[in-house]
Amino acid sequence: MAHGPQPRPLPSVLLLSLLPIAVWLIFRPFLSPVPPLPALHSSLGFSIIAFLAALYLVPALGGIMVKANLKGKDLLKTYDTPIPESLGLVCASIYILLLILFIPFPFSGWYNDHAGNQPTTKAAEGISVPEFPHHLLSLYLSSLLSLLMATMLGFLDDIFDIRWRHKLPIPIIASIPLLMVYYAEQGNTHVVVPLPFRPLLRRTLVNLGPLYYLYMSLLSTFSTNSINILAGINGSEVSQALIIALSVILNDLLYLPWPVDFRIPLHLLGSQKEVEVGGVWAAGMAYGSRQLVERHLFSLYFMLPLVGVCLGFMYHNWYPARVFPGDTLCYVTGMAFAVVGIQAHFSKTLLLFFLPQIFNFVLSCPQLFGLVPCPRHRVPRFDRNANLLHPSKALFERSPSHLSTLVLRGLSLLGLTELTTHPSTGQVLECTNLTILNVFLVRLGPMNEKRLVQVLMGTQVAGSVTAFVVRYGLAGLVYDGDRR
Amino acid sequence: MAHGPQPRPLPSVLLLSLLPIAVWLIFRPFLSPVPPLPALHSSLGFSIIAFLAALYLVPALGGIMVKANLKGKDLLKTYDTPIPESLGLVCASIYILLLILFIPFPFSGWYNDHAGNQPTTKAAEGISVPEFPHHLLSLYLSSLLSLLMATMLGFLDDIFDIRWRHKLPIPIIASIPLLMVYYAEQGNTHVVVPLPFRPLLRRTLVNLGPLYYLYMSLLSTFSTNSINILAGINGSEVSQALIIALSVILNDLLYLPWPVDFRIPLHLLGSQKEVEVGGVWAAGMAYGSRQLVERHLFSLYFMLPLVGVCLGFMYHNWYPARVFPGDTLCYVTGMAFAVVGIQAHFSKTLLLFFLPQIFNFVLSCPQLFGLVPCPRHRVPRFDRNANLLHPSKALFERSPSHLSTLVLRGLSLLGLTELTTHPSTGQVLECTNLTILNVFLVRLGPMNEKRLVQVLMGTQVAGSVTAFVVRYGLAGLVYDGDRR
Numbered sequence: 001m002a003h004g005p006q007p008r009p010l011p012s013v014l015l016l017s018l019l020p021i022a023v024w025l026i027f028r029p030f031l032s033p034v035p036p037l038p039a040l041h042s043s044l045g046f047s048i049i050a051f052l053a054a055l056y057l058v059p060a061l062g063g064i065m066v067k068a069n070l071k072g073k074d075l076l077k078t079y080d081t082p083i084p085e086s087l088g089l090v091c092a093s094i095y096i097l098l099l100i101l102f103i104p105f106p107f108s109g110w111y112n113d114h115a116g117n118q119p120t121t122k123a124a125e126g127i128s129v130p131e132f133p134h135h136l137l138s139l140y141l142s143s144l145l146s147l148l149m150a151t152m153l154g155f156l157d158d159i160f161d162i163r164w165r166h167k168l169p170i171p172i173i174a175s176i177p178l179l180m181v182y183y184a185e186q187g188n189t190h191v192v193v194p195l196p197f198r199p200l201l202r203r204t205l206v207n208l209g210p211l212y213y214l215y216m217s218l219l220s221t222f223s224t225n226s227i228n229i230l231a232g233i234n235g236s237e238v239s240q241a242l243i244i245a246l247s248v249i250l251n252d253l254l255y256l257p258w259p260v261d262f263r264i265p266l267h268l269l270g271s272q273k274e275v276e277v278g279g280v281w282a283a284g285m286a287y288g289s290r291q292l293v294e295r296h297l298f299s300l301y302f303m304l305p306l307v308g309v310c311l312g313f314m315y316h317n318w319y320p321a322r323v324f325p326g327d328t329l330c331y332v333t334g335m336a337f338a339v340v341g342i343q344a345h346f347s348k349t350l351l352l353f354f355l356p357q358i359f360n361f362v363l364s365c366p367q368l369f370g371l372v373p374c375p376r377h378r379v380p381r382f383d384r385n386a387n388l389l390h391p392s393k394a395l396f397e398r399s400p401s402h403l404s405t406l407v408l409r410g411l412s413l414l415g416l417t418e419l420t421t422h423p424s425t426g427q428v429l430e431c432t433n434l435t436i437l438n439v440f441l442v443r444l445g446p447m448n449e450k451r452l453v454q455v456l457m458g459t460q461v462a463g464s465v466t467a468f469v470v471r472y473g474l475a476g477l478v479y480d481g482d483r484r
Numbered sequence: 485m486a487h488g489p490q491p492r493p494l495p496s497v498l499l500l501s502l503l504p505i506a507v508w509l510i511f512r513p514f515l516s517p518v519p520p521l522p523a524l525h526s527s528l529g530f531s532i533i534a535f536l537a538a539l540y541l542v543p544a545l546g547g548i549m550v551k552a553n554l555k556g557k558d559l560l561k562t563y564d565t566p567i568p569e570s571l572g573l574v575c576a577s578i579y580i581l582l583l584i585l586f587i588p589f590p591f592s593g594w595y596n597d598h599a600g601n602q603p604t605t606k607a608a609e610g611i612s613v614p615e616f617p618h619h620l621l622s623l624y625l626s627s628l629l630s631l632l633m634a635t636m637l638g639f640l641d642d643i644f645d646i647r648w649r650h651k652l653p654i655p656i657i658a659s660i661p662l663l664m665v666y667y668a669e670q671g672n673t674h675v676v677v678p679l680p681f682r683p684l685l686r687r688t689l690v691n692l693g694p695l696y697y698l699y700m701s702l703l704s705t706f707s708t709n710s711i712n713i714l715a716g717i718n719g720s721e722v723s724q725a726l727i728i729a730l731s732v733i734l735n736d737l738l739y740l741p742w743p744v745d746f747r748i749p750l751h752l753l754g755s756q757k758e759v760e761v762g763g764v765w766a767a768g769m770a771y772g773s774r775q776l777v778e779r780h781l782f783s784l785y786f787m788l789p790l791v792g793v794c795l796g797f798m799y800h801n802w803y804p805a806r807v808f809p810g811d812t813l814c815y816v817t818g819m820a821f822a823v824v825g826i827q828a829h830f831s832k833t834l835l836l837f838f839l840p841q842i843f844n845f846v847l848s849c850p851q852l853f854g855l856v857p858c859p860r861h862r863v864p865r866f867d868r869n870a871n872l873l874h875p876s877k878a879l880f881e882r883s884p885s886h887l888s889t890l891v892l893r894g895l896s897l898l899g900l901t902e903l904t905t906h907p908s909t910g911q912v913l914e915c916t917n918l919t920i921l922n923v924f925l926v927r928l929g930p931m932n933e934k935r936l937v938q939v940l941m942g943t944q945v946a947g948s949v950t951a952f953v954v955r956y957g958l959a960g961l962v963y964d965g966d967r968r
Contacts, residue, residue: 068643069553097657100629103664137668141625144661145584148632152639159552159643173581177628180587184621 004081022048054312088329142181154331224334226357232379241333352467488565506532531792538796572813626665638815708818710841716863836951
């Protein structure tokens with residue numbers, strides 16, 4: 001029998017060269033002159049540590065996972081070697097521990113004393129956000145609690161192998177700390193009414209009240225599960241998380257003060273106005289709003305180390321995978337996105353970064369809700385001889401209902417599934433499983449696993465580009481330009 | 485072979501009668517007149533819920549634990565039936581989830597609006613503490629983070645079976661959130677200098693700085709591990725936790741405002757002054773200090789549900805045990821004690837409640853640090869025929885060093901161990917294992933397991949009584965009377 005791949009080599013030069021950079025970034029803000037966004041330097045340093053820690057600890061702890069029976073066979077390979085499972089736990093632990101160690105940097109008022117030496121020059125340079133508002137510490141801690149609960153629940157899921165119908169609502173439990181503190185802090189439950197509905201509702205803002213809390217918990221459920229169901233091939237979960245995190249970071253950067261002034265040619269995206277970002281420490285698209293800068297800094301503090309951890313893990317999870325993430329990784333990354341979307345108030349923009357996941361979810365609905373049979377695994381079918389993946393199929397054991405046939409014929413017309421029909425009656429006998437991965441294989445033909453995950457990543461990037469176009473181009477059509 | 489015991493029956497009448505009381509207590513503060521300590525009512529209600537949840541969920545989830553291979557043989561029984569292990573995870577989950585759901589009660593300012601209706605009467609009644617200070621929310625959340633990390637690490641310990649030398653420092657990791665937020669909140673690192681040392685140091689307060697953080701992390705390490713090493717017989721872990729929690733609660737109650745006035749006859753304990761507790765809503769031994777009342781309320785919010793969970797779990801863990809706690813219970817209870825000791829600033833008083841644990845730890849040192857051989861299990865030896873426990877023994881495979889012999893002879897003189905010596909040379913061949921449980925068996929003779937745990941509980945209660953005498957009687961000799 002063929003043997004599994006050897007562990008990937010770890011280039012020690014990486015460690016040697018990146019570690020001093022990380023340490024420098026973490027402690028740079030203590031040297032004068034204090035940079036305008038001091039804690040962001042430290043966060044960047046922590047993210048490099050996160051990357052290195054994941055890079056080295058994930059393979060080192062794989063053996064322990066196998067010993068505790070946390071292992072799985074790679075379904076799409078010729079070898080049967082057990083692969084360590086649930087390494088997302090290691091990633092989540094590194095991530096959360098670093099976020100905890102990071103607490104004093106933005107919240108202890110270290111830099112205030114420094115910045116106090118030169119108040120006038122700072123003021124002249126515009127927004128410098130030296131002090132992080134204290135009440136944000138509670139929000140930060142409640143986010144950590146939710147992340148830790150998501151990790152715990154994800155790991156319990158890995159251990160006890162909870163059935164998917166039962167685990168759908170699990171992220172709601174993990175979001176409880178978020179909701180409780182949001183409530184105790186008397187968080188904003190108003191939403192801006194889109195322009196077309198304003199004449200109808202006769203107001204600009206509408207208070208959703210308890211519905212807003214429902215929305216928040218559903219957001220975390222969605223972001224967690226949508227990554228979890230778009231899984232099954234090497235690197236799929238972590239690459240989605242990585243690209244979404246990078247998109248959120250790019251979006252955050254637009255709201256930060258920059259020393260250079262640049263314009264975004266929004267008219268190319270169909271907007272009527274020009275957006276100017278930066279200027280002498282003017283706060284990007286925050287247009288000088290300190291609150292907006294703070295919110296997006298908050299988001300960056302969570303997203304930068306996530307990118308670090310994901311990159312480090314991806315090195316070992318990339319085709320052919322040496323380790324598997326388990327549900328834990330999906331839970332913690334999904335919860336991280338929900339946390340920043342909620343706490344930094346850009347949940348609608350965040351949802352735009354989930355376009356492939358939304359597509360996958362909507363496409364999966366006929367199988368999730370029983371219109372079409374749903375096998376235990378919907379991963380593509382592996383052709384051992386050619387090393388290619390083909391779309392996997394769901395077999396109708398009884399003849400499909402009229403509704404099922406109608407839905408499947410519609411999807412087939414759109415090219416999203418391939419049907420096998422009875423040659424004489426035309427009755428649907430089989431259809432390809434309704435996942436985005438199978439759609440790729442139906443549309444682009446059989447390909448190997450590495451190629452498939454690359455197509456998935458390409459789609460995710462394309463989705464994010466679309467998201468930016470919609471958010472900064474088309475959103476002007478339904479919302480005021482200066483909404484925050 | 486004999487079969488293990490059947491699950492203990494659950495008296496449904498308990499559920500039926502306690503649930504409405506719990507609901508009433510939780511929501512009573514919303515009715516006028518608002519009680520003077522509204523959130524404490526709710527906390528009491530939550531604690532009843534915690535008790536009921538543990539009572540019903542622990543046996544219900546035992547089967548799932550066994551399926552995930554979390555089970556163990558009871559070493560001191562005639563039967564070999566596997567007993568579900570790690571049920572501390574269920575207790576910890578109930579405990580932490582209820583603490584999270586409790587957040588809005590003290591922190592959302594619900595009762596301010598109510599209390600606002602009658603400000604003058606309230607003021608006339610003394611301290612009513614209607615509003616919980618906002619900055620305490622961060623401390624509350626950091627405590628929850630530490631508890632959750634302790635739970636997680638305890639469960640990982642159960643799963644991966646970490647060696648005890650490696651797991652000693654684990655609570656330090658769990659205490660990091662506590663330390664970070666304490667630091668970010670610029671928590672007090674001063675300690676009061678005992679009277680005899682004041683002439684030496686020439687000050688009343690001394691700033692320990694970083695040493696204070698070391699002290700805090702060592703406190704959590706101590707409180708966690710000291711419960712963990714005093715284990716091995718049915719009900720031992722949870723009964724220690726229960727009695728310590730009740731002692732902390734009793735101590736907290738002394739600082740709360742009471743409608744009735746009572747005096748504690750402290751002169752009987754050797755103190756020179758009389759202590760008056762209560763009066764018309766005057767704040768007990770807090771002598772009107774709002775901060776002290778808040779701190780002890782904080783402690784009660786953590787201790788009351790812990791008592792609930794421990795009571796519910798103890799019902800199933802009592803001899804003969806139907807479930808085992810695993811390391812998770814020791815970790816979460818130990819961390820809970822560290823949390824209240826640190827956050828509510830009574831760590832020295834807390835340590836006094838650990839007298840039996842301190843005794844057990846000091847006694848264990850010769851075995852922990854290699855002077856005396858340390859077998860894998862130091863639990864008493866079980867005599868199957870008589871159903872009695874005898875002291876277990878450590879065998880010297882090589883002849884003991886002079887130091888070991890000296891230490892053992894000293895302990896033997898004190899009656900803390902029994903030595904088996906060579907009849908002619910007098911060389912020590914064996915000694916009883918150095919744990920408090922074996923000391924009981926050496927001093928009081930063989931007894932059954934149930935009796936032994938009752939002796940342990942009696943000792944714990946006696947320790948707490950001593951602690952109160954020392955704290956409120958003798959402490960006046962080394963500290964000022966009015967220290968806070």
